[in-house]
Amino acid sequence: xxxxxxxxxxxxxxxxxxxxxxxxxxxxxxxxxxxxxxxxxxxxxxxxxxxxxxxxxxxxxxxxxxxxxxxxxxxxxxxxxxxxxxxxxxxxxxxxxxxxxxxxxxxxxxxxxxxxxxxxxxxxxxxxxxxxxxxxxxxxxxxxxx
Numbered sequence: 001x002x003x004x005x006x007x008x009x010x011x012x013x014x015x016x017x018x019x020x021x022x023x024x025x026x027x028x029x030x031x032x033x034x035x036x037x038x039x040x041x042x043x044x045x046x047x048x049x050x051x052x053x054x055x056x057x058x059x060x061x062x063x064x065x066x067x068x069x070x071x072x073x074x075x076x077x078x079x080x081x082x083x084x085x086x087x088x089x090x091x092x093x094x095x096x097x098x099x100x101x102x103x104x105x106x107x108x109x110x111x112x113x114x115x116x117x118x119x120x121x122x123x124x125x126x127x128x129x130x131x132x133x134x135x136x137x138x139x140x141x142x143x144x145x146x
Contacts, residue, residue: 007134018115025111029104034059034067036108039076039101041094047092049082076100 013053026036037057041048045056054064068091071077076097093101116124 005080018058018112021115022108022112025108030113031104033043034063035071035076036101038064038067038071038091038105039097041085042077042093043098043101043105047080047090049088049090050079051088053091053138071097 023033023057026033029036031039034057037059038053041056048056050060050064050068053059053068054061057064059067068077068079071091072079075094077091078094079089079091082090119127
């Protein structure tokens with residue numbers, strides 16, 4: 001029987017190897033990781049408030065503002081104030097931004113599919129199910145000592 005420590009080690013090594021491929025794949029799109037993440041969220045979720053996007057892509061408020069300003073200057077997004085609540089600004093993809101991220105995401109997705117290509121469809125489904133199961137269980141545990 002595999003110990004919890006060994007499972008954690010194997011998960012960490014697999015995650016690191018996948019992240020290495022993920023980062024290299026994103027770099028090939030010509031975007032940095034935060035710009036790719038923001039554009040990808042807008043592609044799949046549609047216009048969102050700036051702070052919501054920041055939470056989804058794990059960027060601080062300051063980093064999110066910097067990235068959004070960079071994407072605005074490049075013409076990939078536009079920002080509009082919420083007419084019902086002026087405190088919020090929504091980000092939208094421009095035509096150029098949509099074209100860029102659709103192409104970049106398709107290429108990136110194909111690269112990530114190569115990783116999963118070693119698994120059968122049944123193994124993929126089983127892996128996803130098991131990872132969700134262990135993740136939910138870990139989330140339900142209270143931090144403990146000993």
